Amino acid sequence: MNRYLYDGTADGLLSSIAWILEEEPDPEKVTLAKRMDTLFEEGFTISTDATLAESLFFRLKQHAPDAAHTLYSFMLAEKEGMETSLLHYVSLAFKHGDKVKGYLTHPAVRDIVNVAQKAGRELHRMKGLLRFEKLQDGAYLAKMEPDYNIIHPLAYHFSSRLRAQHWFLYDVKRRMAARWNNGTLQFGTIEQFTTPALSEDEKKVQALWQAFFKTIAIPDRKNPRLQKSNMPMKYWKYLVEKQGE
Amino acid sequence: MDILEKLQILSGAARYDASCASSGSRREGPACGTGNTSSSGICHSWADDGRCISLLKILLSNDCIYDCAYCVNRSTNPVERASFTAREVIDLTLDFYRRNYIEGLFLSSAVMQSPDQTMERMVMVAEALRTEEQFGGYIHMKIIPGCSRDLVRKAGLYADRISVNIELPSQASLQRLAPQKHKHAILEPMALIGREIATSLLERKASRRAPRFAPAGQSTQMIIGASPENDFQILRLSQGLYKKMNLKRVYYSAYVPVIADNRLPVLAAPPLLREHRLYQADWLLRFYGFSAEEILSDDAPHLDESFDPKTAWALRHPEFFPVEINRADYATLLRVPGIGVLSAKRIVAARRFSRITPEGLKKIGVVIKRAKYFITCSGRSFENPDQPPALIRQRLLLGESSEAPMSILPKQLVLPGLIA
Incomplete structure (x- = not known):
């Protein structure tokens, strides 16, 4: 099982997901985490590429607008430690399109949708409050x-x-x-x-x-x-x- | 009288109107003006009674010539009277809107000199807000029964939602408690509004420039518990309003005694539970595919106090259950107690990917506390499938009595000082 690292920025996260989806035959089998620069850290670091990040979001929006919206709301939450779940979610979203939001029996989908929902709920609430x-x-x-x-x-x-x-x-x-x-x-x-x-x-x-x-x-x-x-x-x-x- | 006092009197007089919805309309708003509307509606605050505040809900005046027994503004009630000028309402609305206190204006009024004169003044406020001030926020306007058709039409052009209050569930009660109001004066503008909305929708299909007429539809309200009608009569009335008049919402308002009157019942407290059950039944009519005749009958014309109407229906219809989560269609899932619109949709969506197991059911967020007596999941049932309804009834009422001691025990153990 391959382990990948990124620099901890939002652009880094999205561009490494784009890179993995491109290069890995089975993205659901790999993990992604923020690089900590500790001595014994294992994994392959993917460099950040803002244009790659943007194009990933754009393609997802074309392919599954609802899932892209979920991704956007998830990013508002600035949650750490859920990179692998997000990678799997995006991979599934490209596979199944917008139907992916119904795949709540899948742990990655459930985690991402839950966080995105919370952020979305606060946004709606704040529009009033x-x-x-x-x-x-x-x-x-x-x-x-x-x-x-x-x-x-x-x-x-x-x-x-x-x-x-x-x-x-x-x-x-x-x-x-x-x-x-x-x-x-x-x-x-x-x-x-x-x-x-x-x-x-x-x-x-x-x-x-x-x-x-x-x-x-x-x-x-x-x-x-x-x-x-x-x-x-x-x-x-x-x-x-x-x-x- | 200064504006603060007026606001206190005229918002206090308007609080018995239940509707505060700001949904159903989507307007971009004028380019150089203030305000737009969003179709889902936005709540801006929650009052001390827990109800959402999204609109500046006020009366234009509480100086009423009518003498309706249940109403705080009745002419023989010795309350202080006040009236806003159009300018005052407009300034309040804009001052509040610019600070994001509100989503728009809810304007109603007591009948001042005549229905026409009152309605005309209300329409003037809405017209000035829309045309002079370029206000694009939400406007909900009450129609005063008995006003001219032209004024109803004008109101619909400026407002997002308009409503005519049906007040009481029957003509007999209306005659007894609100002798100056008549059934036909209420139903006629309702029918007119229904027709105008339909026409406007057709015209807008042909041309996007055609004017909108009450884009958020019409609603109504009735008082519960001030008159002797039973729940079955009330539900059938609502069903008719939804089907024949195409109403968006019927609001039920538990009667709050404001003044003593020998025509009114004496209540210890407003019938809030009854109101709650009626709303639940109303939801069954609108979103769950139930008819009033399925929920109640002439033999059992009252909603159950201990159970929500769907559970009550399920207990009367054991032959319908158990429902298999992996096979039942959406409409059938909706009939399971404890499974709402959201859960039913999630089940249908999740089934596309794989069979749902009992654990999976919990994972997708379906609460099975009540549902477990009525479903099977991949052929497995959560409860002994042969329990008689009487036993299910009892267990639903008592909750999980067998599990209760288990959960109490560890709590007691960690209490310091008790064990040692």
Whole structure:
């Protein structure tokens, strides 16, 4: 059984999968792991090739769009130690097409689909739970600390929704930011973040939202458990309606 | 009165409307405006009662000329009255939308001077949002029964979803509790909306530029437990609404006593379990291929409190079971208690690759807690196949009594201080 290594980057992962699918007669029999550079590490290192990585994703998208979407969501999770499963999943996806997502009895498929689902779920959740604050200069800023690295797809979602606004997304944990202004979307990292001043009417609008949030619940039907299971407490930090609780 | 007070009064008055769906519509949104809609809908928060908040749900006014017994806004109820101006609703919607608090607006209203006058003011808000403000988010609008057909048509052009509340499950109850409302004034706009939606779909097939009419369809709501109708009557009514009027959703709202009235029942608490069972039965109608007559009958017109309606059906039909997981078609799988749409789809998809073993069944995520009494898997059954329904009933109710002591025991052993 052959063992392959890659450099630990996303491009490295995808390009080594592409390489293995090309060269190995039975990709489901080999393993792939991140190179640790320890003395007794065994395995053949595959060099990283960004164009190869891109073409793999592109071909998968043509062949099995649904599986490509799963691959994309899986990559958002930045999970380590599942490289072999991903290799087997992609190999199976080329073999069976989009039907592969039904092959949940296969351990690799199940692992990859599970992680991808979790990342996808958080992305969907964040589309609702993200909160923008209006700044003094008229721009809007939303801070978040998601478990998965979802800032890219999230920014695309808001670029088609809040088109007329100038806004920022900021992932506090990863120090990554997205900016939308005049029809262009940019990504970058922020080394030092200072909280900008809020616009004058911001606190007033927040108070309105807090009041609405309180009164819209039917008092006879209080159900904090259901509320928490739908909206886990880890997201409350940036929720305007949950401040001061 | 300032805007905060108004918002408190008019959202408090709107909270008894159950619908908060923002799904079913997909709009790109105007290039220079604000907002789009996504077909799956997005929840933005969850209120203290656990219900999802996706729309700014408010009344335009709670100043009502009607006197419906069950309603918090009835004219003889001494609550504070308030009305929004169109501008106030528009600003609130946009301020909230820009901060991603909401997916759009849910606008309803008490009947102010007349149905026409009220509906006209509501339509004006939606029209201004769409045309002046270029708002592309979700709009759900209530239709005030008795308003003109032209206003219904206009509402459908601006809103994503429109709904006419059926309020109570029968004409007799309506007459007794809401004497100013009439069945035909409710059903007529429903039928009109159904026709308009169908026409618009046909026109849009011919030309993509044809205007959309309520692309997310129509829904309705009825109050449960304020009037004497049984569950069978209610389910048959819903079935008719889904089949004949093409409704997207029927919402059931457990009656919450807001004011004492000798025409209303006295309840210790809102009938939440009944509401829950009705929703389960409603799902069976819409997604599981059941008919109301299979779920209930004139002899047993009430939903079982201890079992969900599908389990209750399965216990009455032992001849249908066991179902073989590897052979049964999708529709048959759906009839197994504990197997839902997702599990049934997974089973069908996984069978393409290999036979499903009992272990495999668990691996693909099918929960067999209830299903195990009703299935075989590659010919093997999980439970003794000859158990009489009465015994299955008992075991389903009690859970796994034979396993319970096993799981309690190790827990006690690790409690410090107890053993030593």
